[in-house]
Amino acid sequence: MSPINKKALSETDIITKFLLPAVKKAGWDDMTQIRQEVKLRDGKVIVRGMAAARKTVKSADIVLYHKPSIPLAVIEAKANKHEVGKGLQQGLDYARLLDVPFVFASNGDGFIFHDKTNPNQLESEISLDDFPSPAELWAKYSAYKGFTETQLPIVTQDYYDDGSGKSPRYYQLQAINKTVEAVSAGNDRILLVMATGTGKTYTAFQIIWRLWKAKAKKRILFLADRNVLVDQTRINDFQPFGQAMTKITGRKIDPAYEVHLALYQALTGPEEQQKAYKQVDPDFFDLIIIDECHRGSAAEDSAWREILEYFSAATQIGLTATPKETDEVSNIDYFGAPVYMYSLKEGIEDGFLAPYKVVRVDIDVDLQGWRPTKGQVDKHGNEIEDRVYNQKDFDRTMVIDERTQLVAQTITNYLKRTDTMAKTIVFCNDIHHAERMRRALVNCNSEQVAKNDKYVMKITGDDEVGKAQLDNFINPKKAYPVIATTSELMTTGVDAKTCKLVVLDQNIQSMTKFKQIIGRGTRIDDRYGKLWFTILDFKKATELFADERFDGIPEKIIQTKPDDINDPDSGFDEIIVDTDNDNEDGRGHDEPDGFPDDSGPIDEGDWTTGGDDEGGEVRKYHVNGVTVSKVAERVQYYDTDGKLVTESFKDYTRKTLSQQFASLDDFIRKWNASERKQTIIDELAGEGIIWEALEQEVGEGIDPFDMICHVAFDQPPLTRKERANNVKKRNYFTKYSEQAQLVLDKLLDKYADTGVLEVEKFDTIKVQPFTDIGSVKEIVKGGFGGRKEYDQAITELEQAIYSTTDKSA
Structure with missing residues (x-):
């Protein structure tokens, strides 16, 4: 041998x-x-x-x-x-x-x-x-x-496997392992930071499962502040716990169960009799998972923090996509530095999260402001305070019907241009704005609403009918509702995998809130063709992408008053001045005035700023008859680091191709050496080259060969039709039988119409017009002499198509 x-x-x-x-x-x-x-x-x-x-x-x-x-x-x-x-x-x-x-x-x-x-x-x-x-x-x-003997049974415990082949992604496995290792080493305060859409709840389930199965933790409490988060968790990721799991309702903690899911609101309240957590001893739970811990539980003076402090002996794990770091609220102060972080940037780079394009719409009254005439009254007969109302005022203290109508029409036009059934979330300033936007969208989409009156729904905390449709909205199998108008309810924890359009008509200065809202669109669902999403921005919110902290580690923000600057005993190493007392952090990144903080599941209320002379709310004025128009609408692309992509797709392709081919000769050599040209086309598509997008920039009907020669090496391109005609002029087919000539001529026509893939696919000759010439067997055997000879003829046809004797290269 x-x-x-x-x-x-x-x-x-x-x-x-x-x-x-x-x-x-x-x-x-x-x-x-x-x-x-x-x-x-x-x-x-x-x-x-x-x-x-x-x-x-x-x-x-x-x-x-x-x-x-x-x-x-x-x-x-x-x-x-x-x-x-x-x-x-x-x-x-x-x-x-x-x-x-x-x-x-x-x-x-x-x-x-x-x-x-x-x-x-x-x-x-x-x-x-x-x-x-x-x-x-x-x-x-x-x-x-550095594992000890006592750690080994815990760190070696297997994760849950349902036999379907699903296993944790690499970053989930890192998060699970690092958390389990930290718990096994005696760390009782742990923070996990994972971008929205990366599977925090599934990761939490696997952490609990391993600790529970290893008997390291016996009674577990999963805490959330929104009912939808608890129900989604119980029905989906936590389902394997089966009979060992319960949801705490009616302010009763049943000690017969080992895994408890609860709303903060079900465990505590302002009255002593509402503090259900006191029904059990402080050592009852030995593991507590806090979902979305950047919200209420992070604040020291929060009523919800008392639950964590009561069960202070338990291991407490905080989960968040956006850790909150301000003078009043600090996840890191409470939980410590994250044991693991997986960012939006990493998720998009890895292909686990959907990238986005931004359509920025500027409206004239937003840019120029609007001022009432002297003595002008609103729709309700109230005299309007004489000042210039600008973008921050609209739909908070000033409602202009025509502006609402313009936003609704722009949303509608975008959907008609792209996909009228694309799941869409419209973020409004408050529930009243959400209701007005719902009405405007209903009127703009009368044909769609006639097909199904749930085409547009307001889904807010005060609306039981709307909230009842939330599950249908996030279910990819349910077509309706298509458009959801909301304010706060859907900013976090809503797993809308097929959401393709996120509309921002809300004043957003908080980086935490911005990242949560963007997270509504970042989930990918290949089965339903959801690979990316669009942000339609009416309020310049996407300027936050340019903030250097957009996807970085949160920094601690100190808020102070001007007088404190001169206090030598203040102890501040860094003071960020908030001299206008506008609740911003000096860089414009905190909750906008008049919005509730995110300490609770609030979506109710017509939030306005300040107060009148009698201590009541500022009146919200409502006017119509104002001329409103779009000044500009432009599409922007952002890379994973939040930087604006200024290069055209043609430039991107040139840069990518230069990494693949050293020269024009190198490319032609590799192209000609390839047995099937579609292989190279597919490989380049795998590098992110989108032929349809190139056609839009360079021109339609151009072969990928010519596209590459033109874009990467500045060669004048030939269209497919020109290449096909050049082959026919050379009387190339004469060496074949009459039947074979007819087949090759039709394949050349196919190439001119749709490209080289149709030439290379054997199935092409199984349909018309080839069936008019003969059966597959008759064509292959009778026309060419056999399959080997047929394949050789196809190779030679491609060589003739891409012959460099013409001006193509």
Whole structure:
């Protein structure tokens, strides 16, 4: 038997014939400890116009596990023509995502072993026969982590597996493991920061499951401040707890259950008899999970903080997408620094969260302001205070019907231009604004409302009919409601996976609130074609994207009065002055005046600023007959770091192509060498090149070959029709039989109409006009002499199409 020629083997062959045998020989179990082709990311979505494409991502060749919950090592393979350590840097990237200290790279000759647990020799070369055993790596890993004997049963407890193949994503697994490790080490105050849409509740469930199954925690309380959050959790992610779980209702805590889900409001209130949490001893719960902990429970003087303080002996884990850091409210002061953070930026880069485009709409009265005439009265006969009303006033202290109508019509026009059934959330200033917006949208969409009167619904805290439709709105299988107008109720915790349009007609200065609202659109649902979403901004709220803290770690903000600046004993290292007493942090990033803080599930009320001479609310004026118009409407794209993308898609494509092909000759050589051109087209689509978007910028009917030559190398492009005609002029078909000539001529027409994919697809000849020529067998066998000859003819046809003898290249 002749020896194997390693140099001729593919990467897959190297894995199969050399690496897996070496790993299994070292004692690794193929069923539970070895996983191949582990896909860690989904691939970033690139959006231009109405088109989107996912970037292709590579998978880790092999990941080794101690248990499914604990990855230990990454093995990255390369073909033998490469140096043994060629794949090491790629492996280190996967190891970072998995948070593992061991990386092996190999070309089949041996391994380069990168060992973070050995700082004296980070990298060494070992033979195939010397691959470490599971016990060796686990011992090194445990020592590296500093696990004690008492920690081991907890940290090695498996996560819940329902047998469906679903497992935690890499960042969820990191969050779960780091939290479980912290609890096992005796840390009782833990903060997890994960962007909206990244599965905080699923992560919380797996944390509880592992601690509960390991008997490290016996009674658990999951706390939230909105009923929808508790119900979604109970029905969905927490369902496996089954009979061990209950929702606390009627202010009764039943000790027969082990997992308790509760609203703060069900456990406490201003009256002593409402403080249901006191029914049980302070040590009753040993684990408390606080959902959306940036809200009420974070404030020291909150009525809800008393629950956490009563059960102070319990381990308390705070979950949030937006940790709140102000002088009055600090998650970090209470919980400590986050044990793990996964940001919106990371989620979009990885392809787990949807990117967004922004349509900014400027309205003339917003930019220029509006002033009443002398003695002018509003619709209710109230004389209007004489001053200039601007964007911050509209729909708070001043309602202009024509402005509401213009916003509603703009929303409607956008949906008609894109998708009239796209789930849409319109964020308004208060519930009365939400009701007016609902009416305006109903009138603008009379045809849709005639089909179903739930096309537009107001979903606010005061509206039982609207709230009853919330589940239908967030259910992808339910078509209606399509448009939801709201103010506060839907800012957080509403899992609207298929929301494609987020409308901002609300004054938003709070970074916390802004990120929560943006989070309503960031979920991806491939099954329903939701890969990206649009933000339609009427109030310049998206200027917050430019804030350097948009997706960063929150900083502590100190609020003070001007007089305090001169106080040498104030103890402030940094003072951010709020001289106009407008509740802003000196940088314009806190709750706008007149809005409730987010200490509760409030969505009610007509919030206005200040007070009149008698201590009552400022009157909200309501006028009509004002001429209102759009000054500008422009589309903007933001990258994952919140920076405005100024390059055109053509520029993006040129930059991407220059990384793929060194020169025009390099591209043509690779194109001609490819057996099927669609392979290259698909690979480039995997890099985020959207051919439809390019066509919009460059021109329609241009072949990807010419598109690349033109965009990347400044060559004059030919259309597909011109290329097809050039082939026909050369009498190219004469060497084939009459039937074959007819088939190739029709394939050339197909190419001119739709592109090279139709030429390469064998199924193309199974439909008209080819069925008029003959059956598939008659065409292939009779016309060309067989399948091999047919495939060769297709290859030669493509060579003729892309011949460089014409002006194309």
